[in-house]
Amino acid sequence: MTQPPLQSFPASADAQSALADAAFVVELESFSGPLDLLLHLIREQEIDIADIPIARIADQFLQVIEELGLNQAAEYLEMAARLLRIKIQMLLPRSADGDEWEDPRAELVRRLLEYEQIREVAQWLVERASDRAARFHRGWVPEPAERPPPEVVIDLDSILEAAERVVEGMPQPIIHRAVPRPLDVEGATRRIEALLVEHDRIDFRLIVGERAHVADIISALIAVLEMARLGMIALIQTRPFGSFTVANESADRTA
């Protein structure tokens, strides 16, 4: 009985030997990005960063991302495409004078150097952080809770008392009285006419009476104004904003 061979992932035996043939070593550690991998390849083979053999590096880069299963990551694929493009640009014939030729690797080199600089600073930061981590500061002590809350003791009386307090505190339901016609000008007119039968002159305050509702006052006022307009009464006001007197104009005629 034969067991199926164990699949070793991501690096198969073939790939291992291929990597060995290529004479560069890639440890199965995770790279922090395509630039990291690229720098690794360059530094590992002691390549002059200013004169990168782009065709070789591009091939190695592709090989590694495939072996490490990184060929799914967009960032690595983008770098692979960039390397291939530079490789092609390097193959293009240059103009005879050569003055205008710009090294297609220049931008990549600038980025690699910039990245390497960041890596160096990062290393410095790691050292500083580990030095600081070896010196402890006084620990943070959380503020003690004010005091443990007293145990809850429940008896029927206190529950009922509480319920009563709640019920008492509830706002009374507000029921609006629906008044279809709060202003009753006709009623007020009839009342004024009745009053004028007895009095030739009557003060407006007496017409509305004490503690009159605002609707009654307005009804009376409208009635008075309407009657004055019709010439049934005269309005006599002795000073601004003072009360006024209603005088019966038709008294003489009816009398």
Added chain:
Amino acid sequence: MNQLTGLLEAAFFSAPRPLSLGELRVLEPEASDEDLRRALDELRDFYDSGGRGVQLVELADGFQVLTRREYAEAIAEARIVHRPRKLSAAAIETLAIIAYRQPVGRAEIEEIRGVSADGVVRSLQDRGFIDVVGRGEGLGRPLLYGTTPYLLEMLGLKGLSELPRLDELSVALRPLADLPEG
């Protein structure tokens, strides 16, 4: 030890973070800055002489009493304190970029590192090492990030000026014109 030095020691003992000169002034309004400096020197000398376990350190725009390096191993072994979690390479690289380029947006960080910075920026912000310091001018007014005083505290730096100057690094950026042709 004079009265003011004792007061400072008590303040440092009470605080789990660095205390700025401004905060120390409030402790004793009568004391001049010269008095405070003298008291801080006295406290530093006091800790530095006679095998004390702690030292007075100037960091993050303030002063803090820290334990000495030589005792770190034993204290951590005994699980009296936990050493802080180590940052990933991606996080440290991102911090390095932000420290030098601040205020800097995510796009620039991604361009330098060649990878997406979304997760790492958020985690650095969650841990309080960086914070949003403004918005850029470009499309969508991108958030710009900068380092916090807490980062300085965690690195044991007095200020950003203590970061190595770029021309001091072994990899100095050469102008493109210097690149050999061909």
